[in-house]
Amino acid sequence: MTDPVTGVRDRGLAPGGIRRDACPLCSGTDLRLRLQVGGRGLLECNACGVRFTDEYAEGADVASYYGTVQAHHGKADSEDQFAAIARIQADAMESIAGPRRHGRLLEIGCSRGHLLTELEVRGWDVNGIDVAATSVTEARGRCRGEVWHGEPEDCPFEPGSFDRIAMFDVLAHLPHPVRTLQTVSSLLKPRGQLVLSTVDEAWPLVPVFLKAFRALPNRLAAVQDEMYEGQHYCYFSHRNIGQLLGEAGMELAATRPLTPLSAQLFVHHYPVRRRLGLLAMRRLDGLLGSSRKMLVLATRRA
Ligand SMILES: [Zn+2]
Numbered sequence: 001m002t003d004p005v006t007g008v009r010d011r012g013l014a015p016g017g018i019r020r021d022a023c024p025l026c027s028g029t030d031l032r033l034r035l036q037v038g039g040r041g042l043l044e045c046n047a048c049g050v051r052f053t054d055e056y057a058e059g060a061d062v063a064s065y066y067g068t069v070q071a072h073h074g075k076a077d078s079e080d081q082f083a084a085i086a087r088i089q090a091d092a093m094e095s096i097a098g099p100r101r102h103g104r105l106l107e108i109g110c111s112r113g114h115l116l117t118e119l120e121v122r123g124w125d126v127n128g129i130d131v132a133a134t135s136v137t138e139a140r141g142r143c144r145g146e147v148w149h150g151e152p153e154d155c156p157f158e159p160g161s162f163d164r165i166a167m168f169d170v171l172a173h174l175p176h177p178v179r180t181l182q183t184v185s186s187l188l189k190p191r192g193q194l195v196l197s198t199v200d201e202a203w204p205l206v207p208v209f210l211k212a213f214r215a216l217p218n219r220l221a222a223v224q225d226e227m228y229e230g231q232h233y234c235y236f237s238h239r240n241i242g243q244l245l246g247e248a249g250m251e252l253a254a255t256r257p258l259t260p261l262s263a264q265l266f267v268h269h270y271p272v273r274r275r276l277g278l279l280a281m282r283r284l285d286g287l288l289g290s291s292r293k294m295l296v297l298a299t300r301r302a
Contacts, residue, residue: 013230015057086118103163109170113139181248200294202237257291
């Protein structure tokens with residue numbers, strides 16, 4: 001459903017039904033409730049700090065859900081915008097992983113294939129994976145490489161065959177992040193690189209917002225949805241992402257703040273007050289050297 005004021009498509013809730021009563025990273029059960037998100041609890045693991053929803057889904061339920069929602073929540077509304085997002089992501093990847101433009105690259109969560117196309121033009125031999133059938137059909141028509149429809153755990157690609165794997169804005173949506181990253185690690189060549197982007201739950205403003213959301217749940221519902229959207233199952237940070245990568249057989253090489261796409265491309269979608277808020281936050285992030293989102297580079301252990 002599209003908001004008549006902002007024109008932004010309702011994010012909705014990713015499917016649920018399976019209760020989570022242990023941390024998806026460390027299996028810890030010492031948990032505390034931090035927030036209600038669309039009727040679900042946002043729990044925090046007292047051992048490792050990961051935050052996650054108390055409910056999730058997996059398999060066919062998740063795949064059919066992503067066949068019905070739009071990438072970037074419908075805010076990107078032209079081919080030019082999708083191409084611009086792909087260039088921003090490709091530039092971000094080169095900024096953290098180096099300027100290499102040859103070899104085999106796999107994008108997990110490749111959606112309709114815009115980044116694959118950009119990286120193919122830049123010289124990479126690209127392959128993709130996505131759970132949404134319609135996206136995969138479009139991506140196959142867009143780039144030369146093979147695009148697998150399904151989950152990474154079931155893909156037909158040979159272990160140890162990729163120089164680099166890209167995973168933009170996928171991690172928070174995964175029902176089983178450790179298992180999926182173990183697959184990522186196995187698909188990489190030894191010393192191969194993983195570049196991912198995700199929310200940074202250690203953003204300095206998170207505690208301020210959590211307090212405000214609990215105090216004024218109705219007035220701040222739209223802002224809360226921006227920060228804790230119903231499609232996310234887990235929230236890692238630059239402080240605990242190294243533990244996740246380690247569990248999966250990789251080493252954290254670098255993390256850095258990444259300006260959210262909403263602040264770069266979609267500001268015009270918001271009403272004036274939220275637009276000003278977004279720009280003020282971006283300025284504050286500039287001063288603090290922080291961001292709600294982070295870019296992460298990891299390498300597979302040799
Ligand atoms: Zn934990």
